[in-house]
Amino acid sequence: MEREKKNYIDLDVWKGARALSKEVYLASSQFPSEEKFGLTSQIRRAAAVSIPSNIAEGCGRNYPKDSIQFLYRQRIYL
Secondary structure, eight states: OOOOOOOGGGOHHHHHHHHHHHHHHHHHTTSOGGGTTTHHHHHIIIIIIHHHHHHHHHHTOSSHHHHHHHHHHGGGTO
16 A cells, blocks of 8 residues: 655645745845845845745655655755
């Protein structure tokens, strides 16, 4: 019997990544304006965009080991 594939939106790790994204954007909005295209952009791309993207991409894989590999990358952040 094949396991039912879970939608990534229902995963706790996805919800945590979305909450982290919101916190990153709120915190980085307080950075000085001269950092707008430097540090602010880098932090937002690294945490707020990359983590949820990897989770969603991993859940779209056809094999469980592939999915786990994408989720495993995020353990250092969450």
